[in-house]
Amino acid sequence: MHYEPFLKKVWLSSPTMHGEEMEYVKEAYETNWMSTIGQNINEIERLMCEKIGCRYAVALSCGTSALHLAVKLAGVQRGSAVFCSDLTFAATLNPVVYEGGVPIFIDSEYGTWNMDPTALEKAFGLFPQTKVIVIANLYGTPSKFDEICEIAKRHGATIVEDAAESLGATYKGIQTGKFGRYNAISFNGNKIITGSSGGMLLTDDPASAEKARKWSTQSRENAPWYQHEELGYNYRMSNVIAGVIRGQIPHLEEHICAKKAIYERYRKGFSDLPITMNPYDASCMEPNFWLSCMLIDRDAMCSQIRSDKKATYVKEKGKTCPTEILEKLASYNAEGRPIWKPMHMQPIYRDHAFVKVSEDVGADIFARGLCLPSDNKMTPQEQDIVIEIVKSCFE
Ligand SMILES: *Cc1c(COP(=O)(O)O)cnc(C)c1O
Numbered sequence: 057m058h059y060e061p062f063l064k065k066v067w068l069s070s071p072t073m074h075g076e077e078m079e080y081v082k083e084a085y086e087t088n089w090m091s092t093i094g095q096n097i098n099e100i101e102r103l104m105c106e107k108i109g110c111r112y113a114v115a116l117s118c119g120t121s122a123l124h125l126a127v128k129l130a131g132v133q134r135g136s137a138v139f140c141s142d143l144t145f146a147a148t149l150n151p152v153v154y155e156g157g158v159p160i161f162i163d164s165e166y167g168t169w170n171m172d173p174t175a176l177e178k179a180f181g182l183f184p185q186t187k188v189i190v191i192a193n194l195y196g197t198p199s200k201f202d203e204i205c206e207i208a209k210r211h212g213a214t215i216v217e218d219a220a221e222s223l224g225a226t227y228k229g230i231q232t233g234k235f236g237r238y239n240a241i242s243f244n245g246n247k248i249i250t251g252s253s254g255g256m257l258l259t260d261d262p263a264s265a266e267k268a269r270k271w272s273t274q275s276r277e278n279a280p281w282y283q284h285e286e287l288g289y290n291y292r293m294s295n296v297i298a299g300v301i302r303g304q305i306p307h308l309e310e311h312i313c314a315k316k317a318i319y320e321r322y323r324k325g326f327s328d329l330p331i332t333m334n335p336y337d338a339s340c341m342e343p344n345f346w347l348s349c350m351l352i353d354r355d356a357m358c359s360q361i362r363s364d365k366k367a368t369y370v371k372e373k374g375k376t377c378p379t380e381i382l383e384k385l386a387s388y389n390a391e392g393r394p395i396w397k398p399m400h401m402q403p404i405y406r407d408h409a410f411v412k413v414s415e416d417v418g419a420d421i422f423a424r425g426l427c428l429p430s431d432n433k434m435t436p437q438e439q440d441i442v443i444e445i446v447k448s449c450f451e
Pocket residue numbers: 118119120121144145147148192218220221241242243244253254255
């Protein structure tokens with residue numbers, strides 16, 4: 057490799073600001089709406105309902121708090137078994153545990169890397185009392201919702217959709233964040249649009265939206281003093297944060313276009329390598345392409361050993377592994393990331409039930425896959441160098 061390391065770091069996915077954000081923040085400041093009430097909050101709730109096609113949106117401090125309230129609304133209690141995506145970020149299902157519920161992990165399928173409907177059906181055979189499913193759309197790719205929703209309906213289970221990574225993605229023309237009875241989105245700093253932090257609960261049910269609003273603001277009753285009948289949380293979004301998000305919303309589609317161009321450039325750049333990109337079913341879904349990921353063909357994998365906290369590999373001619381590629385990218389000042397380590401492999405969740413069809417798909421994607429630098433401020437020239445760096449690992 058004859059390239060110098062990037063002078064300016066090439067990020068996995070960093071915030072992209074446009075200017076309007078500052079105007080709305082300034083307006084909040086100058087009008088002194090510096091709390092958890094204000095026009096920015098009202099406006100982004102309205103805009104998100106419009107975009108996603110849901111009736112109610114409740115702006116919250118983060119996606120995790122939205123998932124927490126969603127899980128509570130879905131009725132998860134101490135001892136409740138809950139079917140959860142296995143290959144995802146822990147924040148998808150930690151809220152189940154906040155409520156004393158017991159996650160049962162459902163393996164992924166190779167077509168989208170999301171929850172496998174066949175494994176879900178099998179899980180209902182094994183744990184027929186289960187009434188809640190928490191499903192994430194990984195890296196911006198929608199899940200197989202026709203199959204998932206049909207299974208959930210047949211077993212009388214409530215879906216909580218974690219659309220934190222997939223804002224703007226569609227399945228059969230319907231926005232993600234619309235498939236659950238309760239849905240969560242996130243405006244964390246590395247998501248497709250950001251408020252630096254923030255999240256939202258989305259639902260079509262008026263009573264649930266009202267409850268979430270009340271719970272998120274310390275569960276005050278309508279009384280002259282602080283009267284409490286239910287447990288409360290301080291989960292409401294700040295009107296300042298909402299100002300940043302309000303300035304970002306008009307740029308969502310433009311961010312998706314930039315992310316898609318990055319994905320396509322990788323796909324073309326890798327066409328003669330033993331690599332596939334994170335897959336989706338183009339006949340029914342349009343991802344938001346939040347992160348571009350790659351999967352190394354089995355026969356192009358060198359030996360890679362991962363303990364709980366360390367990774368090593370044995371270099372072989374013509375072969376590589378995620379560890380080598382990630383180390384090489386880092387040495388060039390470019391940021392990649394391993395695939396989410398499956399929940400059933402995490403020390404905290406190792407003793408939980410895990411339902412798979414045959415092969416452990418999540419473990420395989422974790423072993424052979426990685427997230428590539430996917431920042432929408434990366435130039436095509438920079439991306440071509442990233443492609444060359446990856447290529448060089450196969451020498
Ligand atoms: C980011 C993320 C969350 C959590 O969102 P925060 O706003 O950071 O709390 C939840 N689930 C998934 C899949 C995420 O990627």
